[in-house]
Each structure stands twice: as structure tokens, then as C-alpha cells.
Amino acid sequence: MTFFGYTIGEWAQAVSIIVVGVSAGSWLFKKIALDPLRSDIQTLSDTINRQLKLHERSLADLSQHLKTHDNELGSHSVRITRLEDHVGIKGEDNHED
Template identity: 25%
Template sequence: MYAINFGLVLLAVTTSQHWSPPHYVMGYTFTEWVALLTIATIFVACVTWLIRVVIVSPLNAQISILSSKIDAMNTDRAKETQAMNAIIDEHGRMLRDHADKIIRHEEDIKTLFKQRGDRNN
């Protein structure tokens, strides 16, 4: 059936090498390699699916919920910022009014002291 080159076999035996036919790779036939590759591929696919179902999908759901909560928080913060800016503007106006009143009162006090001084002389 097989034509074996006895010279190669004799060379392999004398140099302590194991001779294998050319359709064998590391002692396995091509069909065995394909079967091993198929098993490995199925195993990797199952592990990938399991990781996706157990870890990635719940994390994506939680990240989505967190993202919506952060958006709501940003909206609330923007409303609070507007309210605080309005309060700060009002306080600024009130401080300017008080500063004007203080200036007016100082002038009134100076005027009263001048009038009092004029009466005493």
C-alpha cells in the first residue's frame, strides 16, 4: 500500500528520530487537528458567551442606569445653579443699595455736624 523509502527510515533510526508520514503533524492527522480545533473553538465560544451573559450584560445595564442618574443629576444641578445665580444677583443688588444708603447716611451725619457746628459758633 505505502511506498516507504527505506533509506529515510534507516536514517531516522540511526539518528534517533521518529519518522512520521507527511500527512501527520506532531503525531496527529489532519482530521484529528480539525477535531481539536473545533473543540477548542466551541470551548472559547462557550466561555465568551458565559462571560457576556454573566458579567458584561449586567454591567451594561448598571452603567445605563448610572448614566441616566448622572444625566438627571446634571439637570438638577443646572436648575440649582440658575437659582443660586439669581440669589447671588439679588444679594449683589441689595449690597449696592446698602452701600448707597450708607453713603447717604454719612453725608447726612456730616451735614448734621456742620449745622450743629454753625449753631455753636
């Protein structure tokens, strides 16, 4: 039995050769392009995660410093108000022009 002048055996051979060629091409593409790309993406992801953790630590430290400075500022404000009360200064309301 023939189809377009080729027997079923010849068609099976042709299809087999095409399938093997596509499989080999796919495997080569994976090894040459995709595997190195995946490796680079994983390395980049690890680097980004490390940097993110460093930035989170820096932000936490900065936040702690900001809280400390806010507390000091509040303390200074209270002390200045007490000093103004002690010497009889009413703050910015009694400036002489």
C-alpha cells in the same frame, strides 16, 4: 498524513472543539458578566447626568440670589451714604475716641 500521531481530520476536530468551547465561553462571559455590567454603568451614567442637571439648576438659582443680594447691598450702601450726607456724618472718618 499524520502530525504528532494524529491525522489532519483529527487535528481539525480538535481545533473545532477548542474554537466552539472558546466561543461558548466568550458568549457565556458576555451574558453573565459584561451585559449586566454595561446595564449598571448605563444606569449609573443616567443617574449622574440627572444629578448634574439638578446641581446646575441649583447653581443657577444660587447665582441669581447672589446677584439679587449684591444689588440690594449696593442699594443699601447708596442709601446709607445719602443718609450720612443728609445728617452730616462723614462715615468712618469722624469717629470720636
